[in-house]
Amino acid sequence: MVHKTFRQWAVVAAALALATAVSAKNPSRIQYSVDPSTTIPSATVVSRTGETVVIFKVASITAGDTFSFTMAMNPGKGADKLAYPIGANLQVIGSSQLATTFTPQEVSFDSSGSAPTSAVTVTVAAGDYSHIKRLSVKIKAIPQAGAKLGTGPGVKVVILKSSKSSASAEAGMLEDLQDALAPKPAPAKAAPQSDDPANW
Numbered sequence: 001m002v003h004k005t006f007r008q009w010a011v012v013a014a015a016l017a018l019a020t021a022v023s024a025k026n027p028s029r030i031q032y033s034v035d036p037s038t039t040i041p042s043a044t045v046v047s048r049t050g051e052t053v054v055i056f057k058v059a060s061i062t063a064g065d066t067f068s069f070t071m072a073m074n075p076g077k078g079a080d081k082l083a084y085p086i087g088a089n090l091q092v093i094g095s096s097q098l099a100t101t102f103t104p105q106e107v108s109f110d111s112s113g114s115a116p117t118s119a120v121t122v123t124v125a126a127g128d129y130s131h132i133k134r135l136s137v138k139i140k141a142i143p144q145a146g147a148k149l150g151t152g153p154g155v156k157v158v159i160l161k162s163s164k165s166s167a168s169a170e171a172g173m174l175e176d177l178q179d180a181l182a183p184k185p186a187p188a189k190a191a192p193q194s195d196d197p198a199n200w
Contacts, residue, residue: 028078029150030088030141038070051153057162061129068121071155073141079112086149088141090118095137098157099123107141109149122157135159 032052036045044055056067075082086109090102100122107116122137129135140154 028076028082028148030143030152031074031076032141032152032155033072034069034155035072038068040068043067043069049153051156053156053158055158055160057160059161059163061124061132061135061159061161063124063126063129065124065159066121067123067157067159068119070117071120071139072115072117073107073109074115075109075112075149076152082109082112082147082149084112084114085110086143086147088143088149091140091142093138093140093154095135097125097127097129097135098137098159099125100137100139100157109143120155120157122159124159133161 031050034045034052034054036043039045039054039056041056041058044057046053046055054069058065073088075086087106088109089106092098092100100120103119103121105118107118108114109116120139124135136156136158138154138156140151142151143149
């Protein structure tokens with residue numbers, strides 16, 4: 001009984017040590033925000049478990065179309081425990097179908113109250129999108145090595161094709177938000193072969 005209790009406490013202690021080590025490594029994480037008034041064309045901005053999602057609703061997705069907004073960042077909770085200045089490089093995660101540029105590409109957090117901004121432009125790459133309903137890309141700021149500042153959840157940009165009529169705008173927007181925030185469907189798997197010899 002003593003050995004079992006000791007093992008349980010050992011597991012708890014190890015978990016606490018790991019949590020402390022993780023928080024000591026990154027006491028703070030970058031927080032992101034997008035003011036809807038900066039989006040061109042007009043977009044819907046929502047927050048989902050800390051992640052900022054910018055949804056551009058369009059009638060069609062066409063190569064060469066551009067979408068822009070201004071993204072603001074701050075070092076978040078625990079910022080007073082960091083050593084400044086901290087440089088960060090803006091990067092794109094995934095989607096070669098959306099070319100993304102930043103002005104500036106590199107930002108600097110100069111104090112715990114810093115809120116650097118960058119103008120983001122997303123351009124639909126060459127290709128046929130007639131059968132595509134949604135394109136998305138993730139943006140994150142990657143802090144310099146050793147800064148003890150986590151990247152945070154980032155900003156997700158969604159280009160969503162929608163043909164909802166203005167008469168059902170409110171219901172349509174709710175459906176659009178569900179479409180934009182839903183995970184992308186996994187590729188279809190081939191059906192398993194039947195044991196029936198006729199199908200061999």
